[in-house]
Amino acid sequence: MDGQPAPEGVDPNVPNVARMYDYYLDGKNNFAADRAAADQILQLFPETKRSAKENRDFLARAVRHLVDQGVDQIVDLGSGLPTQGNTHESAPGARVVYVDYDPVVCAHGRALLADGTNVDILHGDVREPGKLLVDLADLIDFGRPVAFLMLAVLHFLPDAEAYPVVSALREASVPGSHLVISHAIDAKPDTTPEALQIYRRATASLSLRTKEQIGRFFDGYELVEPGLVFPKDWRPDQPPLVGDNASSIGYAGVGVLR
Ligand SMILES: C[S@@+](CC[C@H](N)C(=O)[O-])C[C@H]1O[C@@H](n2cnc3c(N)ncnc32)[C@H](O)[C@@H]1O
Numbered sequence: 001m002d003g004q005p006a007p008e009g010v011d012p013n014v015p016n017v018a019r020m021y022d023y024y025l026d027g028k029n030n031f032a033a034d035r036a037a038a039d040q041i042l043q044l045f046p047e048t049k050r051s052a053k054e055n056r057d058f059l060a061r062a063v064r065h066l067v068d069q070g071v072d073q074i075v076d077l078g079s080g081l082p083t084q085g086n087t088h089e090s091a092p093g094a095r096v097v098y099v100d101y102d103p104v105v106c107a108h109g110r111a112l113l114a115d116g117t118n119v120d121i122l123h124g125d126v127r128e129p130g131k132l133l134v135d136l137a138d139l140i141d142f143g144r145p146v147a148f149l150m151l152a153v154l155h156f157l158p159d160a161e162a163y164p165v166v167s168a169l170r171e172a173s174v175p176g177s178h179l180v181i182s183h184a185i186d187a188k189p190d191t192t193p194e195a196l197q198i199y200r201r202a203t204a205s206l207s208l209r210t211k212e213q214i215g216r217f218f219d220g221y222e223l224v225e226p227g228l229v230f231p232k233d234w235r236p237d238q239p240p241l242v243g244d245n246a247s248s249i250g251y252a253g254v255g256v257l258r
Contacts, residue, residue, distance in 0.1 A: 015202035018102045022081045024052035029081045044191045051249045058231035062180045063090035066147045073146040078153025082112040101125040129168035145176035155184045156204040166217045182252035183214045221255025228253040
């Protein structure tokens with residue numbers, strides 16, 4: 001995005017979490033300040049790039065699972081900048097609603113994703129689930145199963161917001177609905193405070209959680225096999241390479257409402 005004027009209301013000097021993530025994924029939708037902050041994170045956690053890619057691969061496999069289960073309504077919350085392997089590409093024919101609170105993400109989404117009748121981009125904040133559900137009611141039939149995706153977004157919300165949001169979504173969902181989550185953990189306690197500091201200067205602070213705390217988001221849901229695991233270990237397309245026991249900086253899982 002260098003060389004282009006920043007869109008109105010966007011300060012290119014404040015690192016933006018959507019654009020930092022885009023940089024981890026080798027995207028081009030980022031400014032110098034995003035890259036500088038992301039490079040600081042990569043110094044502390046070089047595995048971040050690999051983890052971002054593994055997160056996107058998990059997304060594709062989880063969405064294919066939803067489709068196999070007959071789910072044809074998917075709401076991708078905190079969807080991020082369009083990249084390779086977007087949700088609707090893994091769910092052809094399903095209604096997909098992308099939701100993000102970042103106006104730049106929504107503008108890019110509208111330009112690149114909303115090419116089909118079944119794809120919508122909604123500017124919305126997951127911290128306001130009441131408003132979000134009202135807005136979604138025009139696009140989603142809540143009388144039928146729906147899948148909410150919350151990948152790499154709940155760790156931008158403190159407990160007082162994160163748990164009530166997920167409860168509100170569950171209460172709006174009928175049996176057969178799904179919840180898909182990936183979430184960062186405190187993988188290196190010695191290094192984490194520095195990373196938290198970098199995100200505090202960006203557009204959203206991090207609230208890292210333990211595996212047990214992440215598991216609590218699935219209260220009321222049944223976790224499908226293999227449960228809450230490193231994203232790369234959730235139903236991998238190929239068996240892991242011998243000796244590849246690399247750990248991850250997050251957990252991922254899929255729950256179904258019975
Ligand atoms: C790290 S990116 C993850 C993108 C995508 N979900 C993925 O996992 O590949 C986090 C996204 O969440 C969005 N986000 C953060 N807080 C949000 C909120 N309160 N409401 C809506 N979107 C939010 C950011 O704008 C960003 O696009």
